[in-house]
Amino acid sequence: MGRPPCCDKIGVKKGPWTPEEDIILVSYIQEHGPGNWRAVPTNTGLMRCSKSCRLRWTNYLRPGIKRGDFTQDEEKMIIHLQALLGNRWAAIASYLPQRTDNDIKNYWNTHLKKKLKRLQGQDGNFIQTTENSSEYPKPVSKGQWERRLQTDIHMAKKALCEALSLDKSATSSSLFAAPQQTETPAHQSKSSTTYASSTENIARLLENWMKKSPNSSSVSSESTCVGLSSSPSEGTISNTFVSFNSDITTEQEAKFDAASLMNNEGKMDTEMTQMPLSLLEKWLLDDAAAQGQEGYFMDMALRETADLF
DNA sequence: AATAGGTGCAACCGCTATTGC
DNA sequence: TGCAATAGCGGTTGCACCTAT
Numbered sequence: 001m002g003r004p005p006c007c008d009k010i011g012v013k014k015g016p017w018t019p020e021e022d023i024i025l026v027s028y029i030q031e032h033g034p035g036n037w038r039a040v041p042t043n044t045g046l047m048r049c050s051k052s053c054r055l056r057w058t059n060y061l062r063p064g065i066k067r068g069d070f071t072q073d074e075e076k077m078i079i080h081l082q083a084l085l086g087n088r089w090a091a092i093a094s095y096l097p098q099r100t101d102n103d104i105k106n107y108w109n110t111h112l113k114k115k116l117k118r119l120q121g122q123d124g125n126f127i128q129t130t131e132n133s134s135e136y137p138k139p140v141s142k143g144q145w146e147r148r149l150q151t152d153i154h155m156a157k158k159a160l161c162e163a164l165s166l167d168k169s170a171t172s173s174s175l176f177a178a179p180q181q182t183e184t185p186a187h188q189s190k191s192s193t194t195y196a197s198s199t200e201n202i203a204r205l206l207e208n209w210m211k212k213s214p215n216s217s218s219v220s221s222e223s224t225c226v227g228l229s230s231s232p233s234e235g236t237i238s239n240t241f242v243s244f245n246s247d248i249t250t251e252q253e254a255k256f257d258a259a260s261l262m263n264n265e266g267k268m269d270t271e272m273t274q275m276p277l278s279l280l281e282k283w284l285l286d287d288a289a290a291q292g293q294e295g296y297f298m299d300m301a302l303r304e305t306a307d308l309f
Numbered sequence: 310a311a312t313a314g315g316t317g318c319a320a321c322c323g324c325t326a327t328t329g330c
Numbered sequence: 331t332g333c334a335a336t337a338g339c340g341g342t343t344g345c346a347c348c349t350a351t
Contacts, residue, residue: 014320015320015345016319035337036336037337038335050337051322051336054337058338059319059320088340101338102340105341109318109341110317111317
């Protein structure tokens with residue numbers, strides 16, 4: 001029994017991708033668009049598993065991916081969201097445009113976890129760590145996902161609220177007193193001699209493609225403007241965080257695509273679509289104010305979850 | 310200079326969820 | 331409704347590179 005392998009294991013190449021393989025993959029996707037991954041190895045002649053192709057594309061070759069250089073804001077966002085959502089990296093990644101879940105997961109495991117541990121050692125009142133916070137989303141059984149979805153909506157709103165306030169007030173995050181750190185993390189000092197680290201060159205190849213065929217596929221347009229992943233579950237409020245991360249100057253750019261938010265998080269009035277960011281902020285802030293801002297909202301989330309279950 | 314240990318990250322593995330027939 | 335195929339996700343591993351001795 002058991003599922004058959006996603007592809008024939010015999011003759012499947014493993015390990016790091018070569019530039020040639022990347023170019024083949026990119027060329028193929030350029031022509032056919034992402035999707036139907038099973039067909040990719042056969043059609044391209046790549047001796048790679050379809051999963052491997054998809055992973056390579058979504059994590060490295062997809063346009064709009066930013067590598068390295070986690071900013072302090074991004075760091076704080078990850079910490080917030082991890083506290084709220086647990087180790088749901090894909091969900092967290094959806095709030096950080098241009099970052100992949102794999103990237104965030106690695107960054108958490110290699111940097112933030114240690115950092116938090118260290119800080120926790122310094123401060124007994126520090127926030128709950130992964131180990132604690134990740135416990136609460138666990139009890140998800142059949143019939144409960146709707147409730148969790150609602151919880152997630154609420155928590156995402158909180159996270160967004162917090163993130164937006166981060167922009168306005170550097171001290172808004174009582175949760176994490178970031179140590180002095182430049183925008184360039186230490187790991188950047190590591191030389192990027194391996195090919196995998198230079199795949200942005202490949203990604204650049206795609207720019208021409210996207211310019212040539214702006215609506216050649218929905219994926220290209222999505223990923224170009226907001227760095228969304230191709231997965232439906234990841235199509236979320238990234239626009240909002242683009243606005244948050246980069247100083248949006250025009251109202252048009254600050255449009256909020258709540259429809260895509262709902263792709264991830266359930267139903268919402270369609271009148272929310274194309275809502276200017278200021279309204280969204282107001283909505284979030286009002287909502288937060290209505291619930292009381294005192295204390296860290298993790299407690300709120302936990303209480304809420306306890307009520308739900 | 311050699312090497313042992315640590316670190317960071319790309320890629321893989323195994324599982325679940327979703328989709329299509 | 332059931333099943334197979336596929337997509338997506340999170341945990342883990344393997345390896346290249348860095349640093350200390």
